[in-house]
Amino acid sequence: MNNAQDGRCILWRRGHVMSVVAATMAALVVAPSPVSGQENAAGALLKFKTALVNADPALGDWNPSTEPCTGNTGNWAGVLCYNGYVWGLQLDSMHLQGQIDVDALSVLQSLRTLSLTDNSFQGPMPDWRKVPTLTSLYLSDNQFSGQIPDDAFSGIDSLKKVYLSDNKFSGPIPSSLASPRMVELGLDNNQFSGGIPPFSAGNIRVFNVSGNKLKGPIPPSLRKLDPSSFKGNSALCEGPSCEPPPDMEPNIHPLALTKDVPSSRRGLSPATIAIIIISGLLALILILLLLLLCLRWSLDDDVETPRMVMMRSEMVSPYSERRSPMTLGASPQQQATKLSFVRDNRHKFDLQDLMRASAEVLGSGSFGASYKAVLVDGEALVVKRFKQMTNLTKDDFHDHMKRLGRLKHPNLLPLVAYLYRKEEKLLVFDFVTNNSLGKHLHDDGKRPEEWPKPLNWLCRLKAIKGTVRGLAYLHAELPALDAPHGHLKSSNVLLDNNYNALLMDYTLSPVVNPAQVSQALVAYKCPEYALSGRMSRKSDVWCLGILILETLTGKAVDKQLGQGRQYGAELARWVKGIVEEANAKGAVGVFDKDMEVSAEAETEMEKLLQIGIRCCQEELDKRLDLAEAVKRIEQLQE
Numbered sequence: 001m002n003n004a005q006d007g008r009c010i011l012w013r014r015g016h017v018m019s020v021v022a023a024t025m026a027a028l029v030v031a032p033s034p035v036s037g038q039e040n041a042a043g044a045l046l047k048f049k050t051a052l053v054n055a056d057p058a059l060g061d062w063n064p065s066t067e068p069c070t071g072n073t074g075n076w077a078g079v080l081c082y083n084g085y086v087w088g089l090q091l092d093s094m095h096l097q098g099q100i101d102v103d104a105l106s107v108l109q110s111l112r113t114l115s116l117t118d119n120s121f122q123g124p125m126p127d128w129r130k131v132p133t134l135t136s137l138y139l140s141d142n143q144f145s146g147q148i149p150d151d152a153f154s155g156i157d158s159l160k161k162v163y164l165s166d167n168k169f170s171g172p173i174p175s176s177l178a179s180p181r182m183v184e185l186g187l188d189n190n191q192f193s194g195g196i197p198p199f200s201a202g203n204i205r206v207f208n209v210s211g212n213k214l215k216g217p218i219p220p221s222l223r224k225l226d227p228s229s230f231k232g233n234s235a236l237c238e239g240p241s242c243e244p245p246p247d248m249e250p251n252i253h254p255l256a257l258t259k260d261v262p263s264s265r266r267g268l269s270p271a272t273i274a275i276i277i278i279s280g281l282l283a284l285i286l287i288l289l290l291l292l293l294c295l296r297w298s299l300d301d302d303v304e305t306p307r308m309v310m311m312r313s314e315m316v317s318p319y320s321e322r323r324s325p326m327t328l329g330a331s332p333q334q335q336a337t338k339l340s341f342v343r344d345n346r347h348k349f350d351l352q353d354l355m356r357a358s359a360e361v362l363g364s365g366s367f368g369a370s371y372k373a374v375l376v377d378g379e380a381l382v383v384k385r386f387k388q389m390t391n392l393t394k395d396d397f398h399d400h401m402k403r404l405g406r407l408k409h410p411n412l413l414p415l416v417a418y419l420y421r422k423e424e425k426l427l428v429f430d431f432v433t434n435n436s437l438g439k440h441l442h443d444d445g446k447r448p449e450e451w452p453k454p455l456n457w458l459c460r461l462k463a464i465k466g467t468v469r470g471l472a473y474l475h476a477e478l479p480a481l482d483a484p485h486g487h488l489k490s491s492n493v494l495l496d497n498n499y500n501a502l503l504m505d506y507t508l509s510p511v512v513n514p515a516q517v518s519q520a521l522v523a524y525k526c527p528e529y530a531l532s533g534r535m536s537r538k539s540d541v542w543c544l545g546i547l548i549l550e551t552l553t554g555k556a557v558d559k560q561l562g563q564g565r566q567y568g569a570e571l572a573r574w575v576k577g578i579v580e581e582a583n584a585k586g587a588v589g590v591f592d593k594d595m596e597v598s599a600e601a602e603t604e605m606e607k608l609l610q611i612g613i614r615c616c617q618e619e620l621d622k623r624l625d626l627a628e629a630v631k632r633i634e635q636l637q638e
């Protein structure tokens with residue numbers, strides 16, 4: 001029905017789908033506050049340079065008389081800039097040696113890519129966890145050596161490309177490189193040994209481990225890759241007779257990191273325990289039999305005994321070794337291990353499928369961590385973990401989840417399933433491949449080039465229209481609730497590939513603990529709650545108004561305001577600031593400069609601004625009610 005508007009609200013998506021996808025769900029969470037433009041890039045780079053050997057003449061123009069960056073132009077050799085920030089260093093083939101000062105690099109909070117290819121660096125792997133902003137790391141063709149710690153790359157959440165080719169690294173491939181986010185991984189021509197850790201092939205485009213000393217099976221997920229990626233490792237194998245090398249560490253699944261989700265680290269499954277007991281018993285019987293035999297023959301049993309002990313341990317060990325990290329836990333009677341589905345017509349999977357899925361940590365929001373999980377069949381889901389929902393009984397919680405499962409609207413992100421545990425709940429949603437409205441609006445100045453451009457006016461209007469439709473649906477379906485959404489903010493409005501808005505984190509107030517609800521949900525930051533401790537049907541409208549103002553002005557709410565008690569008051573001041581600015585400069589003066597504006601659009605934008613301001617009236621009877629706001633917004637022309 002709104003194809004015409006779809007056609008015009010498509011702008012910038014082209015070659016960078018992958019990077020957007022990876023950045024996507026980070027929007028589920030409150031992003032860290034932006035770096036101020038005043039980071040001391042020059043100082044950091046000069047410090048980095050002093051630890052290098054042979055830096056001159058190649059880095060001769062690194063000196064304090066100029067800034068490293070002017071806009072998108074790098075003034076210093078090898079420095080890549082975006083909007084005045086250093087986002088990359090490309091110092092290839094400069095005969096560099098010496099120390100890599102990661103502490104100095106950690107100051108460059110926009111540093112995304114670092115290339116030191118074809119230099120003469122030696123020694124162990126530097127600790128890149130101090131530079132957690134990295135997305136690409138190129139260290140090929142150096143003399144690095146030694147074992148890389150297993151967790152060397154953990155916590156570098158956006159890392160997608162790593163090239164360590166043609167060095168002298170040895171020991172096992174660190175499992176922290178086997179992240180589902182990895183897109184390119186070059187480990188060829190080193191001395192890596194052991195097995196290939198379990199990779200999910202999800203995003204892998206380049207993968208090369210040729211010319212190492214690896215052994216054991218090629219993970220099934222990687223078998224479709226070009227065989228030259230594996231050549232030169234004589235002990236790598238495929239097929240049923242191919243056994244994993246015994247020294248391989250099992251990969252621990254992110255979903256298993258909590259105390260509630262059982263993992264093999266904490267206990268064996270009942271089946272495993274049974275196998276161990278049975279094999280133990282068998283071994284014991286065997287030993288008794290042998291003892292009997294020995295006694296029969298009654299000759300030197302001093303020699304026999306140690307061998308028998310060895311036999312026994314050999315019989316037990318293959319079973320105890322074979323615990324999977326996904327094994328479900330020791331006490332199934334205490335911990336729920338069954339997902340409850342809230343929709344009948346949906347393809348079902350169980351918790352084990354979820355634990356077996358490749359999982360990617362998306363971030364942690366005001367509630368808890370969230371993950372993207374891709375099932376073996378390719379289905380992508382978002383798993384959110386909530387800890388502030390411990391008061392309800394299982395039945396009450398179940399009833400509410402069922403109620404959410406019945407909600408169905410093109411502008412609501414559907415809840416798929418949940419897991420009830422005493423201390424925490426997991427909610428499983430469908431995954432949407434684009435970004436939140438908030439992320440689109442506030443890609444502050446440090447955006448690398450492949451990131452999306454800001455939304456144009458038509459996309460913004462489309463997002464707002466979708467939002468009010470979803471909101472109106474919730475209000476119609478849930479007449480008994482004060483604030484049927486309760487948590488409307490720009491980071492909770494996802495945009496799909498066609499910029500349709502999908503609301504998430506809706507209708508949680510009935511299950512969040514009363515003591516925590518006013519902290520956790522943004523609707524509780526409304527003026528009426530601050531004044532009287534009471535919510536109203538218009539509390540969601542207040543949030544809508546803020547969303548509209550944020551969308552029109554491009555001014556971020558979350559990042560400027562503190563959390564906690566003051567938040568409501570600060571929010572009100574934020575609104576007042578915009579109103580005053582609009583009065584002083586005229587509406588056009590407050591619109592986001594990044595939004596392309598035509599003359600016809602401007603009248604509609606002014607109307608939307610007025611609607612936003614009316615939604616943000618502190619006094620309830622001056623504030624628009626939702627029906628009126630919907631009507632006015634639907635009338636806006638595209």
Ligand SMILES: *[C@@H]1O[C@H](CO)[C@@H](O)[C@H](O)[C@H]1NC(C)=O
Binds near residue numbers: 207208210211226229
């Ligand atoms: C892997 O690396 C080796 C040696 O560097 C090269 O010969 C081979 O073509 C590479 N294979 C792929 C698929 O990149």
